[in-house]
Amino acid sequence: MKIYKLTQVTNQTIKAFDSLIPQLSSSCTLPSKKDLEDIVKSNATELFVAQENNQILGTLTLVFYKIPTGDKVWIEDVVVDAKARGKGVGKDLVLFAIDFVAKRQIKSINLTSSPERVAANKLYQKLGFVKRETNVYRLSLV
Numbered sequence: 001m002k003i004y005k006l007t008q009v010t011n012q013t014i015k016a017f018d019s020l021i022p023q024l025s026s027s028c029t030l031p032s033k034k035d036l037e038d039i040v041k042s043n044a045t046e047l048f049v050a051q052e053n054n055q056i057l058g059t060l061t062l063v064f065y066k067i068p069t070g071d072k073v074w075i076e077d078v079v080v081d082a083k084a085r086g087k088g089v090g091k092d093l094v095l096f097a098i099d100f101v102a103k104r105q106i107k108s109i110n111l112t113s114s115p116e117r118v119a120a121n122k123l124y125q126k127l128g129f130v131k132r133e134t135n136v137y138r139l140s141l142v
């Protein structure tokens with residue numbers, strides 16, 4: 001199994017995301033080819049995939065931005081195909097992302113994970129992420 005930064009969006013990529021995204025959120029619209037290309041081309045995002053035998057098994061996105069308090073990075077949209085879970089793919093994706101960020105001048109990595117995502121919360125804590133006491137808010141506009 002290899003983890004790499006996606007630089008090109010192929011039909012295989014689109015098919016993989018069509019399968020992976022509903023496993024992350026049942027309410028999300030599937031990303032189009034252009035959506036994925038925008039993510040790949042953007043300086044603010046890095047899209048990583050885990051692949052074995054020419055099959056994409058999972059993905060993770062890093063989001064970077066600068067604000068007055070410094071450079072920030074968030075891990076987003078971590079998902080491993082149900083058939084490939086429990087074999088270290090999620091762990092390897094997160095470790096790859098940590099290594100990628102560690103090579104830059106950024107002091108910490110942020111993420112959120114809903115408490116009902118038991119496997120994900122265990123994974124992040126196992127890899128050293130510490131729960132912060134803060135409130136997460138959302139204003140729905142539709």
Ligand SMILES: CC(C)(COP(=O)(O)OP(=O)(O)OC[C@H]1O[C@@H](n2cnc3c(N)ncnc32)[C@H](O)[C@@H]1OP(=O)(O)O)[C@@H](O)C(=O)NCCC(=O)NCCS
Nearest residue numbers: 078079080085086087088089090091113117119120122123
């Ligand atoms: C969370 C997710 C990415 C983990 O991927 P994975 O490849 O199955 O995880 P790994 O095999 O690398 O497991 C790494 C660690 O995660 C934890 N973990 C994984 N699956 C678990 C489960 N079913 N129950 C409890 N802990 C689990 C364990 O600590 C495990 O380490 P261990 O095997 O040494 O005990 C995967 O379950 C998934 O895609 N879930 C649905 C989408 C999701 O919730 N994404 C996270 C959004 S924040």
